[in-house]
Amino acid sequence: MFGFISISETELNSRIGLYFGIIGGVIGVIAGVIGILNKPEKEREKLLRKDLDWSDTGWSAVLLASLLMYFVVQAFKIPSGSMRMTLVEGDHLFVNKFIYGIHVPLTDGKRVLPIKKVQHQDIIIFLCPKIALSQDEQRRGVEKDFIKRAIGLPGDTVEIRGKKVYVNNKLLEEPYLNFEDEYIQPRIKLFNTNQEYQKVWSAGGFRSLPARDNFGPITVPPGHFFVMGDNRDKSFDSRFWGPLPDRNLKGNALILYWPINRIKIIK
Template structure:
């Protein structure tokens, strides 16, 4: 009994700041693991995906559905599926590949062409492997048809784009707001390694003009 009392007396309680510090460290590590391998939050800053995604929409992106990427490598582990046509993906902007990591921007677009597909644009209409590819989410806000050669290259690709073959391991992406989207028509393809994940739900939406939440959009799945 005396030995037990002596052991309790020797036990020193951690200072409160150390306990809080350790708890914060554990929380930070867990948050980093979740952000890297499970899910990440993003905010929509532009109108290129209207009306599917509006400026001020906040969404969650699944990092594991295509396989979690091992940090600082191009390796993916435990993929549940592969990117499919129609998926809305978040990816590192290809033209930022040579920039420092803190300068790289994330883009969000919809997959139109898969590896090996032949993609063409004629009179604003998209053709995949020779067939018209139309989705209900696409919109056109400009009535003008930009003819080939009428604008500085590559701006004239908006409404007319010669057929291009999507390379292996790459994807052709476009915004649903077709006339106001800076996408694969202008800068090329997205590499598989640049894809961060698939957008799947809007967890918050804020209308900055009205200074009000868009309640009808909150909690809606992204299609």
């Protein structure tokens, strides 16, 4: 339902693989040096020179791989059905991490050199806002990634009327949509003014409110996005936990590469 991408299954696995590669490289170099020391002097010099060249190449490859994973592209796995049928459970995809800008390390989500800005209906990967985590997850300091579709951009007015989405009072064409529940939750008047509605939603106060099928209108705040899953009835998204901060953005879904029979460019 939630449509998150667990760091423990994706980024952590990549990091573990990288760490084991580094450890393996160190062990290989040490073993090579010990072997060389047991050789005659002339042969030892020749082998040492050759092994140092190999070691330099190996470390360069490890460094390049780590830079690619951090700045350029990364693999993720879809664990839930909130993006059905565009992406289904078990799909593996590559995420373009530089198209919206390269993340500057040790900053609060700052990005530089963007190729383009987020567009309506882009499929984006982002760090789950804390408000969208359960109390237990917040207490344990859990971090995980979500994947959703960008519906509203900063300054847009978003409204849902009977499962149909309107952006700036225009019906949004969404051929990718999937509905699993024919029932339409009725609109319930919960607030006296639009200003009060906007304030509570912006603070993530709709987590347990019936906002699935009739929602808004709200205005997307500056520096934020309104995101939803394609499997509209089974997605925990901006309708409930509020606007997505731009600083949480990680990248754009690029290519579905596994399973083989589902390989495609994601859009």
